[in-house]
Amino acid sequence: MTSQTTAPRIAIVGAGIIGLAHAVAALDAGYRVTVIEQDAAAVTASVRNFGHVGASVQAGELGELAQESLPIWLGLAQRAGVVARRAGTLVVARSAAETAVLEEVVAERSPEGAELLRGSAVAAKLQLRSGSDAAAAIRAGLLLPADITADPRTAVARIAAWVAGHERGEVQFATTVHAVHTGVVETSRGRIAADHVIVAAGHLIGRLFPAQAEAAEVRECALQMARVRAPHRLGRGPAVLTGTSMLRYSRFAGPAADALRAELTRERPELAEIEANVMFTQQEDGTLLVGDSHAAHLTAPPFLDERWSQILLDEVAALLGAPQLEVLERWQGLYATSADGDILRASPAPGVSIVTLTTGVGMTVGLGLGARTIAAL
Numbered sequence: 219m220t221s222q223t224t225a226p227r228i229a230i231v232g233a234g235i236i237g238l239a240h241a242v243a244a245l246d247a248g249y250r251v252t253v254i255e256q257d258a259a260a261v262t263a264s265v266r267n268f269g270h271v272g273a274s275v276q277a278g279e280l281g282e283l284a285q286e287s288l289p290i291w292l293g294l295a296q297r298a299g300v301v302a303r304r305a306g307t308l309v310v311a312r313s314a315a316e317t318a319v320l321e322e323v324v325a326e327r328s329p330e331g332a333e334l335l336r337g338s339a340v341a342a343k344l345q346l347r348s349g350s351d352a353a354a355a356i357r358a359g360l361l362l363p364a365d366i367t368a369d370p371r372t373a374v375a376r377i378a379a380w381v382a383g384h385e386r387g388e389v390q391f392a393t394t395v396h397a398v399h400t401g402v403v404e405t406s407r408g409r410i411a412a413d414h415v416i417v418a419a420g421h422l423i424g425r426l427f428p429a430q431a432e433a434a435e436v437r438e439c440a441l442q443m444a445r446v447r448a449p450h451r452l453g454r455g456p457a458v459l460t461g462t463s464m465l466r467y468s469r470f471a472g473p474a475a476d477a478l479r480a481e482l483t484r485e486r487p488e489l490a491e492i493e494a495n496v497m498f499t500q501q502e503d504g505t506l507l508v509g510d511s512h513a514a515h516l517t518a519p520p521f522l523d524e525r526w527s528q529i530l531l532d533e534v535a536a537l538l539g540a541p542q543l544e545v546l547e548r549w550q551g552l553y554a555t556s557a558d559g560d561i562l563r564a565s566p567a568p569g570v571s572i573v574t575l576t577t578g579v580g581m582t583v584g585l586g587l588g589a590r591t592i593a594a595l
């Protein structure tokens with residue numbers, strides 16, 4: 219690319235992980251970059267998640283993007299001070315049907331480095347007392363060592379600071395984009411000229427491009443989350459997934475997962491009702507990010523149903539052999555979802571690209587997605 223001042227400019231709408239993924243890739247490719255974010259700091263999906271970069275549980279295009287994302291996360295840990303470590307993922311099986319899913323994955327489509335563990339080894343990784351009910355309930359586990367746990371509270375802020383500190387980068391916070399046309403972005407602080415515009419507005423994409431969002435059937439998926447104190451020392455171990463997680467991630471899809479879905483729907487209707495993905499990540503301060511439920515809406519109501527929260531908390535408490543968990547914070551997360559596909563890519567005008575992930579794996583695949591978009595420009 220040419221000199222710093224004549225390099226083409228890319229304007230990016232949104233300072234969530236998808237927008238910043240594009241910003242990092244564009245700066246690395248030699249472009250000038252302006253990120254425009256309506257809030258004073260990104261506070262939506264990219265800070266409300268588990269920070270689980272679960273590459274090993276993805277398959278297909280998402281699996282490829284996830285693999286491409288892993289080294290970029292580790293690079294950002296070095297370059298931008300992002301807190302991200304290869305903690306791995308531990309998928310816990312507590313029934314015959316769940317164990318069958320893990321065995322099927324290992325036999326037919328094993329992720330690299332995957333290790334099937336006996337129940338006692340899984341219980342030891344969760345620091346459960348040998349002989350306790352919680353330890354005895356665990357039948358098997360799948361350890362996936364490649365996956366990363368990031369700190370979602372600080373990750374996008376640190377990447378944004380890195381972009382802002384780059385000689386060809388800038389980030390304009392508290393600036394709302396009203397309209398995007400070829401070569402120009404109209405904002406609440408005036409017009410910004412750009413050779414290319416990338417719109418990474420997450421679940422808010424319909425506010426800027428309603429026709430594209432409606433055509434792709436974009437909805438808001440609302441999730442209930444909590445941060446809890448670890449009931450005993452866990453030692454910053456892997457992200458922990460359970461049987462309900464096996465129903466959500468494409469790596470597990472197959473006949474055994476179909477059988478598990480039928481069993482869970484029959485025997486645990488409350489988990490099916492809230493579309494639970496019972497899981498947690500272990501953060502640097504020793505707390506656990508626990509979740510989550512799923513409900514799709516055109517516009518999500520803001521209210522957190524306490525019964526739903528209790529179902530999730532009780533599941534994690536039982537897994538960890540604790541009578542109950544001490545909740546430190548609760549919140550609702552929203553991400554874009556669609557029955558029409560995992561990624562909404564559209565070009566509403568020459569030089570304008572919409573990139574919206576319409577499934578809940580932006581931390582896992584976003585950095586790879588940004589790199590691919592920029593490479594294709």
Ligand SMILES: Cc1cc2nc3c(=O)[nH]c(=O)nc-3n(C[C@H](O)[C@H](O)[C@H](O)COP(=O)(O)OP(=O)(O)OC[C@H]3O[C@@H](n4cnc5c(N)ncnc54)[C@H](O)[C@@H]3O)c2cc1C
Pocket residue numbers: 231232233234235236237254255256257259260261262263264265266267268269270271272393394395396418419420421422423425426441442443509510550551552553574575577578579580581582583
């Ligand atoms: C509770 C929860 C748990 C999750 N857990 C995980 C997980 O562990 N692992 C994983 O891989 N994924 C997870 N996800 C999914 C992941 O968080 C999302 O896929 C990802 O954060 C989406 O990133 P984004 O940049 O598209 O959206 P966002 O983070 O929502 O960012 C979009 C940004 O665009 C800005 N914006 C929108 N419109 C405008 C405008 N007109 N002008 C200016 N700015 C605008 C918004 O203010 C916002 O900051 C989870 C999501 C939730 C909600």
